Amino acid sequence: MTTSRTDPPLAADEATTLVAFLDYHRDTLRLKTEGLSAEQLGQRLPPSTLTLGALLKHVALNEASWFGEVLHGRPMPEPWAGADWEADRDWEMTSAADDSPEELRRIMDESVEQARRDIDAALAAGGLDFRSARLDRKQNQQFTLRWILLHMIEEYARHNGHADFLRENVDGVTGE
Template sequence: MTIERSDPPHSADEVGMLRGFLDHYRATIRLQASGLSDEQLDQSLAPSDLTLGGMLKHLAFVEDYWFSHHLAGHDPAPPWDTAPWDDDPDWDWHSASGEAHADLDALLAAAIVRSDACLDATLAADPDPGRPVARPRDPARGPTVTVRWVLVHMVEEYARHAGHADLIRQSIDGATDV
């Protein structure tokens, strides 16, 4: 598996800048998990139970949740549509244990491709990042978010987990320059 990571642009329009940072952090997470065995992907850094494998699956879910479900208005797709969320609200994290690295990386890579397609279609229909997403949130959770909010949130989501990935990876094999 070859993962290309480019630096975010120094100059771009708003959407180009946000997508550049999002792509950079997407690649960063996948690089942090690259080269590890399936067993290493299941290792956590005590006292946390976060693993790099769980992170790959969680981010695949988050990609589908925000871009496909909310932005494009699609119903949840497998495996999210039948996940036992009521039994385990962190099912995406926990269910990754024992799954092969190649399968988890493929799940995230496919989610990224779907997310980019949803974003491209949304922006082709209306390039305004300030417009609301197709599927409003439950009003009890706050107002409907915008395309801009989804992009900023996804940059935040990946950047936060990139820090976690740095610590987990270093605890596994000492790598600090991934």
């Protein structure tokens, strides 16, 4: 499967622009991990323990958490609900080594597809000012959909930078 990436529009409304930038960054991570074996997805760049496979599973967790659990108040689905977070607070990262490339991509793709439905529902119900079901733990306030979209763009952008270094270390491939 080859990922195609579409540049965000230069002139669009705010919601369309934010969702397009999020999709752009989602596709960027897919591109940076495309065509790699399980061994390559598990390769580290010491002293870090981070891997490309771990990034795929980590962003999938973030998609499910921010758009499902925080925004809409749903319990976390599997594989997150059954994880022993007490024993390993980085479970999504460490357990990625046990998943095949196909499984990692499936988990990410399913999380993204559900997140797209969650975003569409929030936009239809209240637009970018739609308020989250869950409260922020520090300030005890609701998040807006706008804030969550911007946070997720930042999250992907940061991890895409990590993916640049990891992918170059795996096979020398560099790029956007």
